[in-house]
Amino acid sequence: MTKYLLISGSPRKGNTDFVLSKVYESLNEKKELIFLRDLNFSHCKGCLTCYSTGACVIKDDMEQLFSSLLSADMIIIGSPLYYGNVSGLMKQFIDRTIPAYESKSLKDKQLLSIMVGGGKVQVTEKFHREAIKGFVKYNRLDLIETYNFEAFEADDLKQDVQSKMQISEIVRKINSCP
Numbered sequence: 001m002t003k004y005l006l007i008s009g010s011p012r013k014g015n016t017d018f019v020l021s022k023v024y025e026s027l028n029e030k031k032e033l034i035f036l037r038d039l040n041f042s043h044c045k046g047c048l049t050c051y052s053t054g055a056c057v058i059k060d061d062m063e064q065l066f067s068s069l070l071s072a073d074m075i076i077i078g079s080p081l082y083y084g085n086v087s088g089l090m091k092q093f094i095d096r097t098i099p100a101y102e103s104k105s106l107k108d109k110q111l112l113s114i115m116v117g118g119g120k121v122q123v124t125e126k127f128h129r130e131a132i133k134g135f136v137k138y139n140r141l142d143l144i145e146t147y148n149f150e151a152f153e154a155d156d157l158k159q160d161v162q163s164k165m166q167i168s169e170i171v172r173k174i175n176s177c178p
């Protein structure tokens with residue numbers, strides 16, 4: 001049975017949470033939805049100990065999240081676009097996956113990435129691909145698809161009919177993956 005891990009990198013209960021929660025509700029199989037803002041985890045210290053030991057020296061909520069990452073078949077990340085990049089919370093999470101870089105323990109896991117920006121989707125999508133490029137490349141993830149939404153205020157997507165169709169499309173895509 002496929003296991004899905006959904007991770008929201010928004011510091012507020014807004015559009016990213018809305019999309020991920022709707023996707024989560026529509027999935028039938030084993031699933032877990034994490035809101036990074038609820039976790040107690042610090043930024044990477046850059047000590048590089050994990051390069052030799054394979055493990056992070058920091059003992060915090062990232063330990064549990066790392067286990068969830070290892071057992072997931074598909075990882076679905078969602079982030080607001082902040083200054084043309086993922087949110088600080090999402091970047092903090094991405095940096096803390098560096099123990100997986102040497103061990104290649106996330107290699108070939110499927111990744112689907114969702115981003116919400118206040119600007120036009122055509123602009124958001126360019127920043128989006130750049131922002132997750134390193135995460136995908138260095139962890140050798142299997143990037144299935146990226147999806148972009150336009151929304152600014154926290155409730156914008158809840159009232160948007162087009163976003164419902166896009167969320168259905170995301171669920172269809174996920175369910176069509178082997």
Ligand SMILES: Cc1cc2nc3c(=O)[nH]c(=O)nc-3n(C[C@H](O)[C@H](O)[C@H](O)COP(=O)(O)O)c2cc1C
Pocket residue numbers: 010011012013014015016017079080081082083084085116117118119120124151152153154
């Ligand atoms: C610090 C900050 C930086 C932002 N930078 C951008 C940006 O570069 N491009 C953009 O389109 N929207 C930008 N926005 C708008 C957010 O992406 C937008 O409000 C989005 O809906 C937030 O998603 P959320 O509701 O899931 O938190 C920024 C918002 C904040 C708070």
